[in-house]
Amino acid sequence: MKAYRSLLVVIAALAALPLAVPLLVGAGLFAGPNTFYNLMIFILIITLAAQGWNIAGGYGGQFSFGHAAFFGTGAYVQAVLQTRYGVNAWVALPLAALLGGLVGAAIGTLAFRARLRGSYFALVTLAFAEVFRILANATPITGGAAGTLVPLKIGLGQMQFASSTTFFYLALTFVAAVLLLNRALERSRFGAWLVAVRENEDAARALGVDTLKVKLKAITLSAAITAVAGALYTQKFLYIDANIAYGAWISVEALLAPIVGGIGTVLGPFIGAVALIGLGEAAKTAIHAVFGSAVPGVDLVVYGVLLIVVIAFAPRGLLGLFGKFDLFARFGIFGKRGGR
């Protein structure tokens, strides 16, 4: 249980966050509670997508540039099953995860059987995501270029809530579950083999690790988790189109968050998502205050700067930086990279 204690503390703190909302709004940090919740929900959805990426990319060293393929599949399955086939939202969600996982397994089979590694693997995943985006934009079942609108129908059965606090807790539940799953993975045989594959494939094979099988399992799990993030996105915004679902933006967020936060660590994706999206929003607000109007793309500039700063000064991510402080190390709040 000791290995999970620090995570439970973090999860409890997040669950208690609504208590702090009046203070944050009172201090003028947010225009109102909903502004805060919308930002937090977005951060949690990105965290979930990034947690998925982190399994194949962070632990397994298989850097995908195309996790949009899985996010988008989850988002579309969630939307299309409800709108076209009348499937219940709660039933659609596990199916979204399943189909996302299958897409991951299929892309993984093609890429890993062809022994693609490093930048070749990254480029192939990127290409798949682009193909999916173009197809989704052109086929009728996804609504084509017009996208798919999920009708607004508030109700627990529809996974649509009057209060954004409820959706916050729904998203937090998934993020928390994956945090715990991640810790269990780190302490399992599969986790040890996955990290071994990242560190040195030949050495892993010599020790009996079926590297192909390990990588396939990892990309499947990775894709399924990122697909759930896509399904939650659909439920939150009730609208998707090809550029949202399969757009490069989500591939970038899913991989930047763990890199910024701490690649191959349990909490890295969340820390990175908070830093990226938090700073991006802050920059938008500041620019708006100064120029009196929005400047599109300013968040991308922030991402770029943050990435450069992190790579230059904290190559192991923000967590690696925190880990240097005794306080965190003593209480083991942040695990180390790899196999604990």
Add this chain to the structure above:
Amino acid sequence: MLDVRSVTKRFGGLVAVSDVSLTVPEGSITGLIGPNGAGKTTLFTLISGFQVPTAGEVLFRGEDITGRAPERLAVMGIARTFQIVQPFAGLSVAENIAVGAYLRHAGRAEAMARAEAVAAMVGLADLDRPASSLTVAGRKRLELARALATEPQLLLLDEVLAGLNPSEIRDIIPVIRAIRDAGVTILMIEHVMQAVMSLCEHVHVLANGRLIAAGTPAEVVGNPAVVEAYLGHGAAGRLQKGAANG
């Protein structure tokens, strides 16, 4: 236990291993020596499944394992070390060994316990430090420990003593003997003749991809063909003359 039958490996025009046959009896420590570039490591990659022979076959306990993948051979009980050590640099010493131990122990507690036992056997301490902080001697021991953690029946050691100083070599020789005494058959590539003389019952000599001699270490060292392979053409004669004159 291991039967290598007329194995050949070509790399384009280069014949790295040429028609090599040898056997490794169960329970033995068998040596494989020869000058640099003789093809010893290549022969190991053929036995351990990292490369497929151009011709010939490899039998393990009578079963044809030619071209079988390394991970499957590890499951069958063949483990190897790498001449150029391949630690999982981002992991601790214990975690490195545990990767091997997980092959036969699915649970974390058993795998970690097994890793600790193996570490103690090869004389590795301070298991929580990163593998990247180990000295050369430490890395060689780690390479040995990881392979051993897979609980092999046949262990292929590729120059585990290279780069060690004489006292480190003296320390590790009994470790290798203890591994054999625990029931593991060993085929070892080695340049350190002191170790070959003290450990191996039988030695095969490879030069330019061909087996040029085999026998007990003493027989092989006295073989003129072997001396010439190491020291150049005519060296054996010169040495003998030198010995007669001096």
